[in-house]
Amino acid sequence: MTLARMDLVLEVREIDASIEYYTRTLGFELTGRAGTEGEQRLDRGLGADDWAHVEAGATSLVFVPLEGGAENSVPVMTGSIYLYPEDVDKAWDELHEHVEVTWPIRTWPYGMREFGVRDVNGYWLVFGQAVDDLSPRVGTLSLPRLVDRAKTGDEVRKPPGCGAGRGRSVCRPCRWAWSFAFPMALRRRKPLPVANVSTAPTPGTSSRIRCVRRCWSGTVTPSGTCCAGCLPSASTRGRASICTTVAFPGSRSRA
């Protein structure tokens, strides 16, 4: 038995408002509407027979009135509708100023680049695209695309508020991208393993405490405790989160 096609039926508050939103804002195409003849809308009470079809690629969305009526029920969906644009960055550029964004575009560790939108009825939409290329990005552009743009002379856009290149602090995506492009110029500090004070080596054992961030050179104390720079403080909530301990069997403790 072949399932030749799939539609998503969404109960909505107002069919016309939903058509308007999906066609005008999101670029869907209206492919069917109950109570129309040609382009002409016939004015008659359709009630539960009212419906509309809008199409996106292989799937249509079908709008029908809320089962309990718009006064008594609200559209709910524990989940979202996942939409696959051809180019998610382009979709973001086109849409984000005209829609209610639930989360801005970003690349997730599972290899999808996505942004979230709440539609006119409160349904959650996710626009996503699989990315094989998880390389760092400046704004919405991956480095290879950035380089391409630079080559073609197009303006390179930075995230709003980013002062990169003007002697001001560099924003996080830029820093990431820059460190990728110019590793020597912008040495990126790796996230440090969190070391609890209780995991510090016991006095007398052959261990070395490598203190980082505040005392870059690395300090070893004879008692096996953290150096002053790495002592837990109120700001680290009692954890020596800036101190990592590395055990070297057989090595000597030195003062």
Add this chain to the structure above:
Amino acid sequence: MQLLDAIPMLETDDVEGTADFYVEKLGFKQHGRFPGTGAMTWASLKRDRAQIMFSAREGGARRAPMWTGAIYCHALDVGRLWEELRAEVEVERELNTNPRGTLEFTIRDCNGYRLRFGESE
């Protein structure tokens, strides 16, 4: 902006159980999963041109699975599909002809999400 596809991503308490339900009862195939090994938190299920994704429900605040909507699958022979599925699943509406003359039936999946099957035009 060109949209290539639209696929529902539904929340469930039991991704494994839901995947099993779709595979064993509804004849879907597992099309994707995350993570690659161990307990699934996301699964993608596909039968021909119908595709559904399930993700693990984040604990606590969110409500139980619910949707004022449905997945509508157009089958090439809905009568045979009805015979295939009727004994396996919770039926909400038996095989009937709707006012537009389309043969269709409605079932609920193991989470309570509604699936409608209609004769393909």
